[in-house]
Amino acid sequence: MAATIHDVAKLAGVHYSTVSRVQNGKAKITQETKEKIYSAMKQLDYHPNSVARNLANGLSGAIGVVVDAKDAEAFSNVFFSRSLFAIERAAQLRGYNVIIANGGSHSGNAVESLVLQKKVDGLILPPSTAKPALIQKIGDFPLVILGQPDTGRLCASWVDNNNEQGAELAVEHLYLKGYEKIAYLGGDRKLGFVERRIKGYLNALRKDAPGIIVTCESVPEQACLAGMSMLSSKDAPDAILCNDNMAALGVIQAARKLNIPIPQQLGIVTFDNYPLAEFTDPALTAIDIDTSLLGEQTANLLFQRIERKTTNQQILLSAVLLQRDSSDRK
Amino acid sequence: MAATIHDVAKLAGVHYSTVSRVQNGKAKITQETKEKIYSAMKQLDYHPNSVARNLANGLSGAIGVVVDAKDAEAFSNVFFSRSLFAIERAAQLRGYNVIIANGGSHSGNAVESLVLQKKVDGLILPPSTAKPALIQKIGDFPLVILGQPDTGRLCASWVDNNNEQGAELAVEHLYLKGYEKIAYLGGDRKLGFVERRIKGYLNALRKDAPGIIVTCESVPEQACLAGMSMLSSKDAPDAILCNDNMAALGVIQAARKLNIPIPQQLGIVTFDNYPLAEFTDPALTAIDIDTSLLGEQTANLLFQRIERKTTNQQILLSAVLLQRDSSDRK
DNA sequence: TATGACCATGCAAGCGGTTGCCTAAACGAA
DNA sequence: TTCGTTTAGGCAACCGCTTGCATGGTCATA
Numbered sequence: 001m002a003a004t005i006h007d008v009a010k011l012a013g014v015h016y017s018t019v020s021r022v023q024n025g026k027a028k029i030t031q032e033t034k035e036k037i038y039s040a041m042k043q044l045d046y047h048p049n050s051v052a053r054n055l056a057n058g059l060s061g062a063i064g065v066v067v068d069a070k071d072a073e074a075f076s077n078v079f080f081s082r083s084l085f086a087i088e089r090a091a092q093l094r095g096y097n098v099i100i101a102n103g104g105s106h107s108g109n110a111v112e113s114l115v116l117q118k119k120v121d122g123l124i125l126p127p128s129t130a131k132p133a134l135i136q137k138i139g140d141f142p143l144v145i146l147g148q149p150d151t152g153r154l155c156a157s158w159v160d161n162n163n164e165q166g167a168e169l170a171v172e173h174l175y176l177k178g179y180e181k182i183a184y185l186g187g188d189r190k191l192g193f194v195e196r197r198i199k200g201y202l203n204a205l206r207k208d209a210p211g212i213i214v215t216c217e218s219v220p221e222q223a224c225l226a227g228m229s230m231l232s233s234k235d236a237p238d239a240i241l242c243n244d245n246m247a248a249l250g251v252i253q254a255a256r257k258l259n260i261p262i263p264q265q266l267g268i269v270t271f272d273n274y275p276l277a278e279f280t281d282p283a284l285t286a287i288d289i290d291t292s293l294l295g296e297q298t299a300n301l302l303f304q305r306i307e308r309k310t311t312n313q314q315i316l317l318s319a320v321l322l323q324r325d326s327s328d329r330k
Numbered sequence: 331m332a333a334t335i336h337d338v339a340k341l342a343g344v345h346y347s348t349v350s351r352v353q354n355g356k357a358k359i360t361q362e363t364k365e366k367i368y369s370a371m372k373q374l375d376y377h378p379n380s381v382a383r384n385l386a387n388g389l390s391g392a393i394g395v396v397v398d399a400k401d402a403e404a405f406s407n408v409f410f411s412r413s414l415f416a417i418e419r420a421a422q423l424r425g426y427n428v429i430i431a432n433g434g435s436h437s438g439n440a441v442e443s444l445v446l447q448k449k450v451d452g453l454i455l456p457p458s459t460a461k462p463a464l465i466q467k468i469g470d471f472p473l474v475i476l477g478q479p480d481t482g483r484l485c486a487s488w489v490d491n492n493n494e495q496g497a498e499l500a501v502e503h504l505y506l507k508g509y510e511k512i513a514y515l516g517g518d519r520k521l522g523f524v525e526r527r528i529k530g531y532l533n534a535l536r537k538d539a540p541g542i543i544v545t546c547e548s549v550p551e552q553a554c555l556a557g558m559s560m561l562s563s564k565d566a567p568d569a570i571l572c573n574d575n576m577a578a579l580g581v582i583q584a585a586r587k588l589n590i591p592i593p594q595q596l597g598i599v600t601f602d603n604y605p606l607a608e609f610t611d612p613a614l615t616a617i618d619i620d621t622s623l624l625g626e627q628t629a630n631l632l633f634q635r636i637e638r639k640t641t642n643q644q645i646l647l648s649a650v651l652l653q654r655d656s657s658d659r660k
Numbered sequence: 661t662a663t664g665a666c667c668a669t670g671c672a673a674g675c676g677g678t679t680g681c682c683t684a685a686a687c688g689a690a
Numbered sequence: 691t692t693c694g695t696t697t698a699g700g701c702a703a704c705c706g707c708t709t710g711c712a713t714g715g716t717c718a719t720a
Contacts, residue, residue, distance in 0.1 A: 382676030
């Protein structure tokens, strides 16, 4: 059986509350007493029981990261997993554990159970789970949304990358490279981040340029079809900003079928920098986000909320452009 | 303040131990009493405090999944994240939470703190973390290794996919397709699973066939170099079994540079079925593993160990071959 | 020497549950 | 009616730690 605080106290010849005080450091204790206690701890290989400690001070010592995944793919989602990595690191630094919970279709329940059963001190949620009803239900429980919520008037903290600015960056880059007619392909406009990307795209277009926007399912086949029809129309674009890597793959296929050389006659920039993007032929110029910073900021915002009830904050992180071959017209 | 068991008891007019008994279901309680209690619970929106419960019965209600990652990439590793998904699902089904912990370089410490501070009831470790010293240190604490440990004589449960059989499957497939001289490219033979794949490869080669094995760093550039030298040697292979998707990408590049058509003059099969593999040109025939089953089995083995101290078990899951274009010679 | 200030440590009441033991009520049999 | 059994549910100790309050000892000042 593992040693408890009582064993340490007995061995050190002090009351167990003294041991507790030495542990938490807050309270003046004689150097002599401290040393007796430390040596007893060492001797017994004492480690405080975190469950008991949490019960006593009404905490759980953990934060929950909720995923909204029907299948394993959401977990493999690079955006999610890289952020998770950063969140975990930030949490470890602060002494918190990270509990991951998949809600799937009924993530509301998973969330409620985590909160109501006091399993976590704070939550990180995806926008899809952070519905107003839920937010209201759990009151002012500390939570941060990882991504910008679709419902505009949501009273909550969130951290997101700046999709609008990312799209502007992409369009400006294409103009700079001498492309003149830029289209947007892919995504589902019902999704908030897609709409924001499109907004940025439209913002950055030249005054007189018509927006060409075609949405499609996020698989290469669909994007290829959409790309072929776009590229063979009479006013075909000479550059395409793709909503994701799957769309970009489809466009590459379409261009290949139509014998349009990339980047000479068609420039491509894609959102997301999945490992994939680097290894296509040609390699894809990508709008990348600092997922590590994203996760770190998210976690830190949450810790602030937990430890001293700060007000809600919203953070937007700028995207950067990774220049690769698909838009590198000399 | 959230309602406690005492509030429920008071409202229902019974002793709080009775409420506890109704909750856990074990004990005969009059229907009438039960109903009073249920209605009080509903009225107060009572949810048991899991921390208190855990303290009382000496558990933590969570399992730990340890990752050994220096950077975010290990988290994005499809093998890991898909397994994690399945582990989480299995855990949720059993009422356990999943705590993820990244050890990084000193994962030993993370593991110890989880165990010694009673934060988890069981652990899932990668082979890199499951060193004999650690295993010994935490005694017979329930743990399962996700992957086959490199140290042969390790007294522990583990679950892995059958790398040896996967390699055999690949070689047989290539022979069946009419390829005759099969090489193995990629990987680091210091890693146990690479060695096991190579063993399977050698097993399946025809009696008189010489093994051609070239290892290299797992990036396309290195694999491309290795592939070019292999393919331009005087006894070049007509098929290559790649240790991973990066190696396969490199081989595709090498073949392209040397104008060797795939699959007509060169067949390729790769280990791992990352999203990437499907979208190369040509699409890669891949040795795939059921990561979902892998995670589920791992979790279930752990729960068995936690709930009734079963003996250690080792499970090997068979790999399957996903036929795609890169080996599809008609 | 008496007085108060100060400080290290002991004491005990929680935190919110679980569970072994005990009791009183209910019931059946004689 | 009486006694023995059964059993629903009350009682209280316990899980291991935190923390407000009480206490006794030390020291400086008057």
